[in-house]
Amino acid sequence: MAEPQPDFLHKIIQRIDLRTGKDAVQARQVVARELKARGVSALRVTRFATAVSEIARNVIVHGGGGHFTVGLNAATSYLDVECRDRGRGIPDIEQAMKDGFTTAGGLGRGLGGAKRLSDRFEIETVPGQGTTVRMSAKI
Amino acid sequence: MAEPQPDFLHKIIQRIDLRTGKDAVQARQVVARELKARGVSALRVTRFATAVSEIARNVIVHGGGGHFTVGLNAATSYLDVECRDRGRGIPDIEQAMKDGFTTAGGLGRGLGGAKRLSDRFEIETVPGQGTTVRMSAKI
Amino acid sequence: MSGVASIHLVENALLVSIQDDVTDTEIIDLQDALSNRIADENVDGVIVDISALEIVDTFVGRVIAQLAGISRLLAAETYVVGMRPAVAVTLVELGMYLPQTRTALSLSHALAQLRRG
């Protein structure tokens, strides 16, 4: 799963602590602003901001809070986002990615949807230790 | 699963590398052309070309690309198609054949559908090593 | 609920405007307020205006579906108005087709449809 991307988050733009729903809103608004400023189309901005919103909300709802970082991948012209938590992790990733799988009475479409809405998406998780999602949009 | 068909692909007509969606289109167009040239009915042509399209797309989307071969099975008057990749394979074939099973946000109707739309269908897969589908239409 | 969603009576419908930064706790207040007003004011329709929403993720999509579910149980029809094109495309990619709602281009379209019944 985790193919290391050497230039991921090469230049950091902003960090946000993810604790409440408002923080997730701020995170995806920052992402939308950065993409718009680089001339990315409304549809692509919306797709990636939605993906980031899903993952940031998961950090808060399932991961007990965590950190969001957005930055540039200079070498490859991607906008990179990392969402990281030290929560319970995801025991079975393949199952969790499936549309409809939820442990919390959600819709269970967030993880799979976020992957489809991103140009790059990777997830690293250790049960009991936490989850890190790295996702990127072409700019 | 894999009952060996001795005369499978007895006489090869064409090979195509499967890398992009356009290659899958070309593969099923070749199949349609060969069946039509042999007087097969429009419905049978459509059914088998659709089956080939599903399997060729799977090679590209899930198998990381591969090879398509179409040929004749002289002894038994079948048009034979083989689609082969060296991708991750399918851990649980029975599950993957089920309508609705998908690991990629697809519809999950491709494998089961392709089997129903073919006159012969067999699948061979080794996790971590790749997948080969052999399918045939009566001519 | 301050600033998050306002509910206004327009003709025989309740207009609910959802703000871009609505949160979980505010949604519960909104559902509460809306359900009471549907019952009290005996309206035929609920019009959910989402023109302020830059995105609709599965959380907000679920909120809209739940508002529609509540309205339907209280015998009001739900219209969603003001959906941005990019939001529609993204919702479909997420597999959220909002089958419980009807959509209209604008408030006046929705009101016209409600008048027709």
Add this chain to the structure above:
Amino acid sequence: MSGVASIHLVENALLVSIQDDVTDTEIIDLQDALSNRIADENVDGVIVDISALEIVDTFVGRVIAQLAGISRLLAAETYVVGMRPAVAVTLVELGMYLPQTRTALSLSHALAQLRRG
């Protein structure tokens, strides 16, 4: 999107013609263009012409279903026209009934139905 799908305004509908070799990347552009035009031109209907399609596999079937979903969220009705008989039979065999779409025999049938409202 060049050559893959063209979008034309016909009466109060957008006519989308899907070409036989449409690919994944082109689909996103098509969804983008169509969703914007539905919103901008305020049409009642989207007519998806698939007469150029020799086959409809589950990928293309999903594309059609998504176009219909997007249109519905933007308050337009979707008609599929030009489906070959063998394609209809095969779609049913695949278990794809395209419930979100209405089908019409031809463009003029679809337009007539849209006029009736």
